[in-house]
Amino acid sequence: MEETKYLYGASGHCKVIIDVLKSNNVNLKAIFDDKPKEAEIVGIPVINASKINDINNGQFIVSIGDNEIRKRIAEKIKMSFFTAIHSTAVVSENSKIEEGTVVMAGAIINFGAVVGKHCIINTGAIVEHDCKIYDYVHISPKAALAGNVTIGSGTHIGIGASIIQGINVGAGVTIGAGCVVINDVPDYAVVVGNPGNIIKYNSLI
Incomplete structure (x- = not known):
């Protein structure tokens, strides 16, 4: 039941x-x-x-x-x-999505991607092959992660942001709206612009 x-x-x-x-x-x-x-x-x-x-x-x-x-x-x-995945989302059967996570309408999660607990993969977001997303991450609408990207716990990827292949983004990071990330990002950094630059660090809680 x-x-x-x-x-x-x-x-x-x-x-x-x-x-x-x-x-x-x-x-x-x-x-x-x-x-x-x-x-x-x-x-x-x-x-x-x-x-x-x-x-x-x-x-x-x-x-x-x-x-x-x-x-x-x-x-x-x-x-x-439990996990909620919109009927219009495209989710590879070879991906993994853990408990408490929500995948919104039109989102794409491709082969080999792993999405942790209590994440938000928002409307139209793209998580490409072999990405690793840790717990409590929010991937905003229309944000795109290329292949083999890692996102640390508690990080927020802003609306329309893009992260190129193979990048490691740390925990507690904020990536601004429309940002283009071409270099690894350390924990708690706030990154904005194209290409992305660190402007400050989030407070440790």
Whole structure:
């Protein structure tokens, strides 16, 4: 018997995940949120997160776009997670996608790619062959990773960014919108421009 499905986080990102699930006829029981602003979203009840302990079983996706917050919430939920892949995404059967990750409409994940836990592969993003994406990464809409790219945990790749083949991007990195990355990027760097240049470093948390 299939386990009941829940989301945690009633944000705009949550609404997109609802569409991902609907594309595969997956029904949600409820959405949990720390500070609910509405009673329901498209007929799905939004429940205060303090009630989460009333659930005996079920599977979750943390529907929060911010990587750090998503990690914090995922680590405190004591139940299992599921993966959501839009019906229009193109995902190689020879790739691997771990729990809690969402793949949005029109995204492409090619042969040999490995995507970690609680990642977001957003609308129209491209993850080419043999890429390795660690946990809690967000690949924004229309971003493109060429083959054999590695992305460290907690990194955010901005909308429309491009990363050439074989590049290693560290953990906690921010790649700006439209950036073209042609060199390896160290942990926590903030990179913008074409070609990409480091302008500062993110704070360690």
